[in-house]
Amino acid sequence: MAHVLVVNCGSSSLKFAIMDGTENPPLLEGIAERLGSEHSLITFKHAGTKVEQALHEHDHRGAVTAIKNWIDQHRELNIEIVGIGHRVVHGGEMFSQSVLIDEDVLSGIEECSQFAPLHNPAHVKGIKETQALFGELPNVAVFDTAFHQTLAADQYLYPIPMRLYREHHFRKYGFHGTSYRFIAQKLASLAPDFGQQNTLVAHLGNGASVCAIQSGKSVDTSMGITPLEGLMMGTRSGSLDPSLLAFISDAENITMKEALDILNKESGLKGISEISNDCRSIEEAQAAGDDRAELALNMFASKAAKHLASVATNLSRVDHLVFTGGIGENSPIIRGKICDRLRMMGIQLDQHANQMCPRGEISKISKQASLSNVWVIPTNEELLIAQDTLALIDIHRN
Template structure:
């Protein structure tokens, strides 16, 4: 292998990575370091269909990066790394596209940390660690928010004093943009339509979930807002909620703002509704076994998603297709069916057999031939990051 891109997705206690061959655009080596900062930190690798894991003696991001470099050297892949691409959740309004990392870019990412306090500091840690470990290589930041910078003001402004927007950046930013870019391009290809002539609603459904209206390959509206808390019901996040609940819960429970925010981010969503689990697979098993709490949680999840999909079509003016992606979107035929059956008035008719087949990595159309298309598409954010990185590093792909 002559040339590859190392893709880094750094979380506060994790580091996910992939080595992408620029010729084949395939992942050669992937892995995940978990429980960083804890005694039981470990890193797992997957190469040539084989998986293995090892404990990290010092469970921190630097140790994880050292382990990655050691594995690259062991597999004779280290010299193939020509650039490093980093996922960065929040780029604010400053970044409308991916950027080569320098001191100015780092400073701007730091400024956005107040908008994503759980994410951006971790990304910066990963960036600085990678710059130490790969001195001289081009490093690129790929922002989740950049894709949504095409939204019009009527979509991204909140109805609050404009001073809050001008001085504090209070607006809707949106997330999952890298996934949306990949998925809409794939959908246009599968439907044999020029991307610039398409109008899709795409739902990226995982523990974090959002939906977006994408017209001509550009975001025109989305469900997440200033933070990833707004919008759909998620694994542990509430999604849309009456802002008045902050004052009410502060009074009733004796919580401060941070306490209420923690409750809405970590103890709500599917977990809070079901009081069983935040894992969609576990809830589906419980629902199929007749547990009413699980049924209710999934009913609320699917209803809210269907309602948002319908609302997002207003931004499009028409609907060329509904796209499902992310861990839940790609694998939960149960939830997809419940959502599509609520969208019959938009011209969607479920093909039940096709829907049941689209799990465990199989993508395709899940509506009937005479229906508005609904597609399951396996997202590949790592590839999008690698392609952006290669382009900005001047590498051919």
């Protein structure tokens, strides 16, 4: 059977999975961590077992080499890698869909690095290493931003001088697009009239955003030119008065970049709770009576509900509300707090269904009388990357 190696390169990590493009569990998955350090290691998960090993080369090449060696050492599994699919964070205005990677595409990804200076250079590094080690196998880029290229100008433009857009392409791009596209496809299989319906999706995890989808296309989303805009997140502040950057810089006697790092890495759930960026830890603290934890959860839910209501202004009605992502799929507390704040939209949550929602399964958690269907749908970005890769390889061959 044909398999795809799905790769997600970060600056110091490389996540990977081997998939067949169906909903079967990955044949292999894992992560290489601490790349660039002499303590780098790689973890392989296969058939219920987990094995860690040190990397001989402490960089992305070392990680890709270790993955290839694992495949070569397990010939009895009949793994036939036909292509490699890469998650790419930022595709700018150049890429509105997944593409086979050639030199022009690589140059385009590098050009978009101005908007994703930590991520895109790492993606390019991962692509070049897989090209070098896997020979002539086709590589495919799947962009987080591509799904939102259907936004109208009145939604993606910032109210700043137009020359800044014309000369520098400063605009809203949005993220989590692969997740939203997966959810749209999954919901289309559940709702026969989805092609004519309107949906709100809340992708809630350490990174969090919302999206309004009309007839399967994105019409608004909360993240902007970077993932910092929009909702309160695990460590990100989300949207706030831009002047706050200058106030923090002056008050703390730090640079503007250092102030921006505070908004990206020390804020959100972590900053308000002063406990953790992990929602599970905060919920445990809340259950034990911690007021800071309660405040953090209420703020998180409030910001999410406000942004859902905001993007909903681009829809004539809301037929579906979907929760996905690590928090969206697994926190009945957060789902309940958000839906409670959306009662003015006629959303009514079935409290029992919300509490008993099985982990990892699709569940409808709204009451019969609710004006919108409320769903929990687990996302699977890696599967969509694998499917895109197989589809583009097939088109190229024909």
